[in-house]
Amino acid sequence: MTLYKRFILPLFFGRHFYWAFVGVILLYVLSYNWPVLLPVAKISLWFFLAMVVLDYGLLFVKKEGLKIERIVSEKFSNGDINKVQLAITNQFHFRITLKVIDEIPVQFQQRDFSVDATLNSGETQNIAYNLRPTARGEYIFNDTNVFVKSPLQLVVRRLKREGEQMVKVLPSYLALRQFELLAYSNNLAEAGSRKIRKIGHSLEFEQIKEYVTGDDIRSINWKATARKGGQLMVNNYTDERSQQVYCIIDKGRVMKMPFEGMTLLDYAINATLILSRVALIKQDKAGLVTFAENIGNFLPADRKASQMGSILETLYNQQTKFLESDFEKLYAHVRTRIAQRSLIILFTNFESLSGLQRQLPYIRHIARNHLVLVVFFENTELRQLTDQPANDIETVYTKTIAEKFVYEKRLIVKELQQHGIFTILTAPQHLTVNTVNKYLELKARQAI
Incomplete structure (x- = not known):
């Protein structure tokens, strides 16, 4: 399985590729009835192929076009909303469009999780989402997959941040x-x-303090008051x-x-x-x-x-x-x-x-x-x-x-x-x- 994965190219074609390709095919079909369209069809085909090669070169000229980091706490609070952040930095020299698929733990049973974003060259964006676990235990985050498109949007490159992250879900x-x-x-x-x-006094004495408005006059300590020369002193009780x-x-x-x-x-x-x-x-x-x-x-x-x-x-x-x-x-x-x-x-x-x-x-x-x-x-x-x-x-x-x-x-x-x-x-x-x-x-x- 590992050897098979190694030879999979991280290359896909976007929706614009298929629309453009269908347009070229349509020109060739129409050229059967209108031969004047045949040169236009050939020029369109070569232009289309050139744009695909150019788009491929733009996306694959850099080995690491994105910097991807998942920011997540080492522990989650069970039954509460917990925040997860993906910090993504665009290292390409042009504006890109992203589709981010983070492989969240299987306990959430969320198979359609994805986030779309657009980044300018050199821009860093924090993509945040929330998760609410409902069971205690160990939760495993897997790879983060990012599908990148250039402004031409013909070719799609998949970039992956590999590695597992274990998060403990603790009581709330x-x-x-x-x-x-x-x-x-x-x-x-x-x-x-x-x-x-409170009903009556707690049984545990804490201290003697000066009387302030609102204190219970039944707690006045007359001996301490006499020693203080007339300044009222009260016993203070605590739970x-x-x-x-x-x-x-x-x-x-x-x-x-x-x-x-x-x-x-x-x-x-x-x-x-x-x-x-x-x-x-x-x-x-x-x-x-x-x-x-x-x-x-x-x-x-x-x-x-x-x-x-x-x-x-x-x-x-x-x-x-x-x-x-x-x-x-x-x-x-x-x-x-x-x-x-x-x-x-x-x-x-x-x-x-x-x-x-x-x-x-x-x-x-x-x-x-x-x-x-x-x-x-x-x-x-x-x-x-x-x-x-x-x-x-x-x-x-x-x-x-x-x-x-x-x-x-x-x-x-x-x-x-x-x-x-x-x-x-x-x-x-x-x-x-x-x-x-x-x-x-x-x-x-x-x-x-």
Whole structure:
């Protein structure tokens, strides 16, 4: 195959070549009836051949007529728009027309990708396009093919930038950066998080400071005020720190359901990454557990500097085997490995009340020693079915069944709440914001 490729000429003929060639043939055909056209046909043929040779010489006189460089990050953010740039420099001495075909990774299944451009001599142009991956893993970019035409546009030369580039698609670190900046500035409301009114004081004392308008007068420290000669001093409290927050991700078959190109597992992984970072910024300890038919990964809760790197590396390779998840093994693992009372955020999915009832005893056992928050997903496709008008019998049946499943989701929420278990029923696209909101709410209420 390599030897065969070596002898393929990077030469093609453009549309103008075929139109001109058809014109010459037409002149020869007409010269049968009008012989006076025969000399015109011969002159046209020789002129056409001369132009083809000239065009060939213009395009192939330089061995490297273009400088091609693909500018791409070493990693992509899963579920987000990622930018790719092609920097192309025209080294010919004339204006050229380009058709660029970049061999993007096969995961995108985009077979008709091409970009057209025009470059003057010596001009460099950045051709940018966007890609949105929907699965984690390694993505391979292959060759970049550029088809070049001179102003004559008779001959087309193919120039190729050979070489593979591997890009890792990681959980959504672009959204992570956004939440990280907002969490540092205590401005998470800009990302959709609600401001939660704190109930009473946090139990952790931070410092004594001078009173300013707006401080709670019940926090005035009279002894410190007396020492300051009448300047009011108040006790300043902060949120309790070093609380353990564990995100537990179900990797069973129920998490393989797709939504907008991504699986529920990927949405849970993205939310876990962001929630862990917010917890670390709030001085809590973040940990991670994954499970399916067996316990997968266990990362003890910590707030060391390398914790986020460990979480990201662990989440990167998580996949499902399409088997039923074993909640009994999860309960045994949590009981033996997580001794301190913690906030357990369980990302899973229940489609029926009977599905919940099979696993409810194990979730209740976990909730005896920990604060459990169960996060599962609303089926938005069913919601669309229930909202559509019923104009015939078939639609009535379909709508009735859809409403039954939607109602059963609400029953699942009620069943969990009856046993003192916090729940979030959310659409996949709102998962991250709703989970962060609930974490901040539980922290403000000192529930952990």
